[in-house]
Amino acid sequence: MDKTWNNKAWFMVLPMLLLVAFSAVIPLMTVVNYSVQDTFGNNQFFWAGTDWFSDVLSSPRFHDALMRNLLFSGIILLIEVPLGIFIALNMPRKGLGVPFCLVFMSLPLLIPWNVVGTIWQVFGRIDIGLLGYTLNALGFDYNYVNDPFDAWVTVIVMDVWHWTSLVVLLCYAGLVSIPDAYYQAAKIDGASRWSVFRYIQLPKMNRVLLIAVLLRFMDSFMIYTEPFVVTGGGPGNATTFLSIDLVKTAIGQFDVGPAAAMSLIYFLIILLLSWVFYTVMVTNDAKG
């Protein structure tokens, strides 16, 4: 759509700008302020320069949390995206099944995140949880409370349970936009199931898949509540992701300096990813 150039449009944006700036810019400035100062208590601060930043960047604790988070995001993307595509391909296109599928599949997306944590905390327990009890009855030595590997499996399965539906819904939205004529043409050409997927469905899903991957990557990169409720970051530090580590530092230990420096580094990573997301969106919008 061609838009007219009109700087008076700023007045329509202004209330929104002030409100979001109040919640975004002032706190961010506080963070910047803390990140360059040190304190011995009593509200007395002195200049610390970039010490905190070099501390955080060279601390193995930060590296570990970052690596864990990247690993987590990688694994859930590898599971959720192919699984989401597979389920979307097999969803009915018309009839009563459609609203049924949409409603039930969306349900996990609308559950408060700490309740998602609670559900899996209970579900995985070896004494009262269906999953933990069944696995142990089948002879698996599963206990997410003290085994790091089991804790990881639980957190990943929980995220797959929670968010695969988002990938399904996005892919489905892309699939239903394909005109029937494409499939008829493919049938006349005798195209196999695979080539229909590879040359008709996948190209049409490209746009939504990009959005799905980016959204899932960013949201998993700032995951806090669900793993915190289930494992509390443990056992040990096995499931301490970036956000959990940050809250531990900032509120648990009240080390505001390192926490602020860490926040800013974290935020810069997110900023970079947002920029990628934005560029993709704008290119998509331009394509129509």
Next chain:
Amino acid sequence: MTVSGNATAATQTTDAATAAMARRTRRSNAIARFSFLVPVIYIFLLMLPIYWLMNMSFKTNSEILGAFSLWPRDPTIANYMVIFTDPAWYNGYINSIIYVVMNMVIAVTVALPAAYAFSRYRFLGDKHLFFWLLTNRMAPPAVFALPFFQLYSAFGLIDTHIAVAIAHCLFNVPLAVWILEGFMSGVPKEIDETAYIDGYSFPKFFVKIFVPLIASGIGVAAFFCFMFSWVELLIARTLTVTVAKPIAATMTRTVSASGLDWGVLAAAGVLTIIPGALVIWFVRNYIAKGFALGRV
């Protein structure tokens, strides 16, 4: 002879091709017949943990801990009665609903004109502003938890509903602007121009013509503001102490204080799922669009 031979060969090839195609169609039909199983199994697996929570919410604590059973042997609503009669519990729900609704109203109200500006006009710095909004939607709440606490303490707003409502605007206003912009861009610009030619002033046009046209978009934006404010815990918990404590935070606290009251915990969890489950039907066709920030 050669010509007819070629023709026969050609016919044979075609026959072979047709046969192969038919085989392929038959096989893909056989696969298609069972494809409904995939969503059915998927939904079954999705519902399993939720069922387990509901199952627990109808059991007594001794039954939960004592015997392992797939359904409540002796169903009881005692757990739900605890929540509906204890102010510490039901106030949690009331608090959550108060700040969530406040947030929804504020977010959609300020987002409407802003989204209109983004969808209809170009102005100085518009793209940067739109991008900046997105960065707020993507910002990790953990980064903001501590500064929020100090900011709202400075204004004396700690433990008030409005504090949480405004804090949640951080990610809900950008969300609402992006969703509404997506819907508004689907309305042809000629409608605006025709209305102005007909002598409508901007406010009158906006309220009388434009808002009804994007009513579904407003509904979707409001739903997602409601949802994301409802599911968020970290900021809500940081900004409240007792008076405005959300249900999500009540759940974490009461469990650690009273030992392991699994039944009540499960009942509280089930009750937090209900608001989403109630409205999901109305937005079922827009869920993908909403989660993708209006870009599908």
